[in-house]
Amino acid sequence: MLAARDLAISFGGLKAVSGASLTVPAGKITALIGPNGAGKSTLFGLVSGFLKPDRGSVALEGREIVGMKPHAVCRLGMTRTFQIVQPFAQQTVRENIAVGAHLHIGGRKAALAAAEAVAQRVGLTAQLDKPAADLTVAGRKRLELARALATQPRLILLDEVLAGLNPQEVGEMIPVLRGIRDSGVTVFMIEHVMQAVMNLAEYVWVLAQGELIAQGLPGEVTSDEKVIEAYLGHGTAARLKAEAAHG
Amino acid sequence: MRSLASIAVLVLAVGLLPLFVSSGVTLGFVTMVLYATLLGQAWNILGGFGGQFSFGHAVFFGTGAYAMAVLQMRFGLNAWAALPCAIALGGVAGTLLGALSFRYGLRGSYFALVTLAFAEVFRILANTFDFTGAGVGLQLPLQEGAAQLQFATETGYLYLALALATVSLLFAWWLKHSRYGAWLAAVRDNEDSAAALGVNAFRVKLVAITVSGALMAAGGAFYVQKFHYIDPHLAYGAPISVEALLSAIIGGMGTVFGPLLGAVVLHGLGELTRNSLSSTPGASLVIYGALLVLIIMFMPRGIAGLFEGKR
Amino acid sequence: MKSDEKAYPPPAMLDPAILFASVLNGLTTGAVYALIALGLTLIYGVLHIINFAHGAALMMALYGVYFLHEKLGLDPYVSLPIMVPAMFVAGYALYRGVIARASHGKDENILLITLGLSIMLENAALYFFKSDTLTIDTAYTLSTVNIFGAMIAVPKMVAFFGALATTAVLLLVIGKTSLGRAIRACAKERQGARLVGINVDHVFAMSFGIGLACLGAAACFLLPAYYVNPQVGNGFVLIAFTIVVLGGMGSFVGALIGGFLIGVVESVGGLLLGESLGQIGIFVIFIIVLLFRPQGLFGARA
Numbered sequence: 020m021l022a023a024r025d026l027a028i029s030f031g032g033l034k035a036v037s038g039a040s041l042t043v044p045a046g047k048i049t050a051l052i053g054p055n056g057a058g059k060s061t062l063f064g065l066v067s068g069f070l071k072p073d074r075g076s077v078a079l080e081g082r083e084i085v086g087m088k089p090h091a092v093c094r095l096g097m098t099r100t101f102q103i104v105q106p107f108a109q110q111t112v113r114e115n116i117a118v119g120a121h122l123h124i125g126g127r128k129a130a131l132a133a134a135e136a137v138a139q140r141v142g143l144t145a146q147l148d149k150p151a152a153d154l155t156v157a158g159r160k161r162l163e164l165a166r167a168l169a170t171q172p173r174l175i176l177l178d179e180v181l182a183g184l185n186p187q188e189v190g191e192m193i194p195v196l197r198g199i200r201d202s203g204v205t206v207f208m209i210e211h212v213m214q215a216v217m218n219l220a221e222y223v224w225v226l227a228q229g230e231l232i233a234q235g236l237p238g239e240v241t242s243d244e245k246v247i248e249a250y251l252g253h254g255t256a257a258r259l260k261a262e263a264a265h266g
Numbered sequence: 267m268r269s270l271a272s273i274a275v276l277v278l279a280v281g282l283l284p285l286f287v288s289s290g291v292t293l294g295f296v297t298m299v300l301y302a303t304l305l306g307q308a309w310n311i312l313g314g315f316g317g318q319f320s321f322g323h324a325v326f327f328g329t330g331a332y333a334m335a336v337l338q339m340r341f342g343l344n345a346w347a348a349l350p351c352a353i354a355l356g357g358v359a360g361t362l363l364g365a366l367s368f369r370y371g372l373r374g375s376y377f378a379l380v381t382l383a384f385a386e387v388f389r390i391l392a393n394t395f396d397f398t399g400a401g402v403g404l405q406l407p408l409q410e411g412a413a414q415l416q417f418a419t420e421t422g423y424l425y426l427a428l429a430l431a432t433v434s435l436l437f438a439w440w441l442k443h444s445r446y447g448a449w450l451a452a453v454r455d456n457e458d459s460a461a462a463l464g465v466n467a468f469r470v471k472l473v474a475i476t477v478s479g480a481l482m483a484a485g486g487a488f489y490v491q492k493f494h495y496i497d498p499h500l501a502y503g504a505p506i507s508v509e510a511l512l513s514a515i516i517g518g519m520g521t522v523f524g525p526l527l528g529a530v531v532l533h534g535l536g537e538l539t540r541n542s543l544s545s546t547p548g549a550s551l552v553i554y555g556a557l558l559v560l561i562i563m564f565m566p567r568g569i570a571g572l573f574e575g576k577r
Numbered sequence: 578m579k580s581d582e583k584a585y586p587p588p589a590m591l592d593p594a595i596l597f598a599s600v601l602n603g604l605t606t607g608a609v610y611a612l613i614a615l616g617l618t619l620i621y622g623v624l625h626i627i628n629f630a631h632g633a634a635l636m637m638a639l640y641g642v643y644f645l646h647e648k649l650g651l652d653p654y655v656s657l658p659i660m661v662p663a664m665f666v667a668g669y670a671l672y673r674g675v676i677a678r679a680s681h682g683k684d685e686n687i688l689l690i691t692l693g694l695s696i697m698l699e700n701a702a703l704y705f706f707k708s709d710t711l712t713i714d715t716a717y718t719l720s721t722v723n724i725f726g727a728m729i730a731v732p733k734m735v736a737f738f739g740a741l742a743t744t745a746v747l748l749l750v751i752g753k754t755s756l757g758r759a760i761r762a763c764a765k766e767r768q769g770a771r772l773v774g775i776n777v778d779h780v781f782a783m784s785f786g787i788g789l790a791c792l793g794a795a796a797c798f799l800l801p802a803y804y805v806n807p808q809v810g811n812g813f814v815l816i817a818f819t820i821v822v823l824g825g826m827g828s829f830v831g832a833l834i835g836g837f838l839i840g841v842v843e844s845v846g847g848l849l850l851g852e853s854l855g856q857i858g859i860f861v862i863f864i865i866v867l868l869f870r871p872q873g874l875f876g877a878r879a
Contacts, residue, residue, distance in 0.1 A: 069458070093464035101462070107455035118452040121445045122464040130445065170464055319685060321629075321692065370868045375627040375688055379818055380867045386815060387860045504811070508696060515689065549704050555696030562686050562693070563679035 020045035020174055020205045021097070026065050026075035035061045037229045039075075043174070043222075048196065048206040050220035050237075052213075054250050058229040059209045060102055063176055067099045068092040079174065093122065098167045099176035102209070104159040106151035112138065113147045115162055119169030134169060141165045141195055157188045161195075168199065175199065177208040181215050189215060217241070225249065269442070269522050273435050276526075280428050284421045293420035295537065299529045300427035301488055305506070306513030306525030307434035308481035313511065314519030315441050316474040317454030318373070322381030323482050323510045325363065325388055328501030330356045330483025332392060334490040335404040340397070345415035349487050356483020357476045364475035368468050382507075389502035403497025406490055415491050423492050430484050431526075437477060438522045450474055451520075482510065512554055516561050518568025527569045531557075598727035599848045600841055605733040607840020608740035609795055613813055614820035614832040615747060616791030622827025623764045623784040626684055629691040631817060632810025633698035634789050638664055638796035639805035640706060646713045646800075653713070653797045654735070660793035668789030672782040695810070702807035710806040718801055732801035739798040747791065748829060760784055764827065816843075819863040825872055 021043040028036050036058045043049045053059050064070035066077050068089040077085045079097055087095075098119075107115050116134035117127075124130045138144050141161045146154060151162060160180050167175055180196075181189050189212055196219055200206050210216050216223065216237060223240045225233040227249035233240050240246055244256040280296060287293060305327070313319050333352035337343040343351070367380050392398045399405075410418045417423055441447030452460040453467045460467055490496050500506070509532075517528025532554065539550040565571060613635060620628045628634075641660055645651040651659075671694070679690045721728040751757040762770040763780045771777050803809075820839050824831020839859060846858035 067462070069461075088466070089458075089461040090464050090466045093462060098464070099462050101458070105456045105459040107452055107459065109455055110451060114448070114451075118448055118460065118465070119463045121448055125445050127443050127445060127448070130448070166459070166463055317685075319688060366868055372867065374684060375621075376867060378688060379627065379822070380864060383815065383818075383860050383863045383867070387857060387864070390857050390860070508692075511689075511692075549700070551700035552697050552704060555693045555698075555700065558693030558696065559675065559679060559690055562681075562689055563675075566681060566686065 020080060021066065021207065022078045023062075023066055024076045024078075026062065026072050026077070028061065028065060028070060028072050034229050036065060036072075036226075039226070039229070039231050041224050041231055041234070043205060043207045045205050046200070046203065047221040048200050048208065048219050049222045049224065050216045051207065051209045051224050051226060052211075052216055052240075053226035057226045057249075059226050060178055061229075062226060063099060063178055063209060067097065067176055069099075093170055093172075096171075096173040097176065098170050098172045098174075100163040100167050100178055100180060102178040102182065104156075104163045106154070106159055106162055108152040109150070111148050111150055112143055112154070112162055112165075115151050116143075116165045116169045119166040122170040134165075137165045137169045140168065140198065142191070156183045157185075160184065160192075164195070164199075168204075172204060174205045174207065177206060177210075179209050179211060181210060181212045193218060213241075269439055272523070273432065273439060276435075277428065277432055280424070284424065290420050293424050295533065297420060297424045297427045297492075299526075299533050300424070300431040301485060301492075302509065302513050302529035302533060303431045303526045304427070304434050304481060304488070305485045305510040306517065306528050307431070307438055308478050308485060309510040310514035310519060310521075310525050311434075311438065311441070311481065312474050312478035314514050314521070314524065315438070315447065315454065316450050316471060316478075318471060318475070319378050319511075320381040320478075320507070321378040321511070322383070322385030322507050323478075324502045324504065324507040325381065325385040326356045326359055326479040326482035327486040327489075327506050327510070328385070328388055328392065328496075328498075329359045329479075330486030331490045331496045331501045332398055332404070332486075333483070334487040335406055335496050336398065338406065339404060344413070345491065346413075349415065349484075352487040353480045353484045356486070357480035359483070360476040360479020361472060363479070364472045368471045368475075385502050385504075385507060389498045392498040392502060399497070401498065403495060403500070406494040406496075408494060416494075423488075426491070427488060430481075430488060433484075434481050435522060435526070437481070438525075442522060446470070446473070454520075485510075508554075512558060516557055516568055518570030521568065521570035524568050524570040531569065594726055595848070596845070597725070598729075599844045601724060601727050601729055602733070603841035603844030604837055605729060605737040605840070606844065607837035608737045609799055609836075610813075610816055610820055610840050611833045611836025612740040612743055612791055612795045612798070614817045614824070614836050615744060615829060616788035616795075617817050618821045618824065618827055618829065618832045619747075619751075619760075619791070620785055620788040621821060623760055624687070624781055626687040626691070627818070628785075628788065629688065629814070630694040630698065631691075631788075631792070632812075632814025633695035633702075634664070634668070634810070635792045635796060635813055636702060636805065636807065636810035637667075637698055638789075638792045639800055639803075639809060640702065641793075642796045642800045643711055643713060643805050652715065653800045654739075657794060657797045660797055661790045662793075664793030665786040665790035667786075669782045669786035671789075672785035673778075676785070677778060677781070695814075699807050699810065706807065708807060710804050712804045713800060715801050730802055732798075736798035736802060740795070743791065743794045744829075744833060747787070750787070751829070756780075756783060815863070816859060819859055819866075822863060823866050 024040045026036055026039045039062055051059050051062065061070065065072045068084065068087050072085060076083060079095055082095065084092055084095065107118065113131055113134050116137050117130040120130040120133040124133055135147060138147055141164050143161050143165055146158055154162060164180055181192055184192065193215060196206065220237050223235060223237050224231055225240055225246050232245045232249060233243045247256045247259065283296065284293060309320065309323050330352045333355045334348050337348040337351055338345055363381065363384060367377055372380055393401050410416045412422065441450060449460065449465045449470045452465055453470050457467045486501065513528030513532050514525045516531055517526065518524030535553060536550050539553060561568060617628060617631050620626065638660060641663065642653050642656050645656045645659065646653060676687055676690055680686045717731045720731040722731060722734055751760060759775050759780045762775055763777055767777055816839060820832055820835035823838065824835035842858050842862065
């Protein structure tokens, strides 16, 4: 579905992402995890056209998209959400979602109707006529998701849609995300909530200090020494192992 | 649909007005309100609906006004032919200015400043070259008659202003009910989000500034036909930029009828202060400036915001 | 146009003496421009707003200096200790009373508020003081000094050194005092400044006050060589914007260098192209910098 090769970008000498190559298989939920500051959102920005890489390439369904503007990438069927939600605050939930629906629907009425259908999928029906500014954090995350879905993407990049939600809200979102995957949309998500990653993801990439250090099934990745060290600090894996041997 | 009906009622009421009212003063007042509505709506399309605050909309007004005068006086064009040319030139000016400033990502204060600077450059240019009459300005020869788009009575100008203002109102109505309008609002509220949803923000803003420039130029062309005179300060000076922005903001940014309401309030106030303060220079503008500050402080959605219910 | 061009007198720039005098004149004006721009850039750097009322505030300060001279017989330079604090207080109060309240947290609103304020002030001046252009007469108004053959007016020389001295004081305040530290903290990271216990609203108001205090000083140095009328601020405000943009919004050193640069461009441009077209040079620089290098010549912000 999506293949990035040797992506790199630096900000004022600081290497944010250096030489990252990854693939996202079609029809599955793939997660991108890594400690804070690993460069996950930067990598999303590079893939979705918001940032221009210093080098490297990105192919969407075999088509080269590096250098394309975000709106053009979206037209090709890939859209993203933002970690810090960015609603059109002055507009209602319905109007917000309709902006996404307008990508393929010209008529205003038809787009507003489509917005309603999408709202149902993510559980926002009750809030349709509220101004987006009045939504709770959980509501805004759903809105972010709904707008992106309304563009009818084939691949959706979700940047921490579960962050800031309480356990109950996370529990409510998991079936929603599965439903998206089941409808045929490939999902590529940055996530911090490990319980959700273990639960949802079918494949995992691990990014640390701008480099991809591990990949595999969720179970494999979490027992990988490099991953444990990246999260918990150098030498941790050996110490854990030693402790396990003694105890 | 309600606002479309309101526009129809407005056109009908103003259209029939000359049958019942013969006072030139009253008709003149209504004409000037419609003219101010046109200017306000021109600003509103870019500033209110699009969120790009221009402080130099005079650049388009002046372009329309000078095009109208120069095409007639230097190239012998008939006024009816000059009018669409003037409007088109205003649109072109909008496209060029927009392409320059939006290509380089100018927003907020920077955009306001660059429009202001362009208006000032054009003012100095118009002030310098004989082609535009330099500092003396251009005096349009008096040739009354509908064929020359000059009228002996107020009624003719009233209809001309009504036609132009109606076009601007209809465009604003369309913005509220179309995909393009939704895109423009999305770009105003959050450009990154809009881009992620497939909206080409650059092109959307470019269309807005083009239409805005064309409507503003129509205002300039109207001014020349009505007052038969234009000079660099009238065309490109700060007062006209301020007038356009004031009626839109006071009436309600991003609303269909805001500019009309703002125009009524401003010209109504203008009449009042003219009578009570015996036309002391400055007095009415002090009140306008204060009104601008107060509106933003207490009614950021303008007068129209009061009617739009509890949002 | 073609036939007109031949009718112009031979270009005067070839005379190095005249060019030298023109550059010197430009530098003296540029110092005052720099002072005005410093106030503007300070406000921008801290508040991230462009104060459109900056020109109108300068105009009010000039009237202040004028009336202190006419009614109380105070020399403009003696008015300094009155005007600087007065403008500071006015700025502080204006920010606290109007601008902070009206913004509703949106920078765009502040843009419009300061525009509204400038319309009010300018027209209030027109209403009360009429549109007459006023000047003051001092013993030194017409005296000149000879600098390597160029005759420079004494008030302009005073303005040059006065503006430089004020700038030095301002830089000291910003660089060395605890208030300056708070201002720099707020300019860099307002949320962080709030978290470490800085009263951000107070610092904003102080910055606005200091920005206007610069105008108080500028007015005292300007008036002996200049004039005042209700529109006088307009000319300065666009020039000050140009300098601020040129120097990089929020950069003090940039404003200083930009001020001198614009002063010289204006003076030499006027010499070569004539008064009216000479001004265009400034705006063309302005537009080009805004479009191609909005971070300014000396700004580092990406």
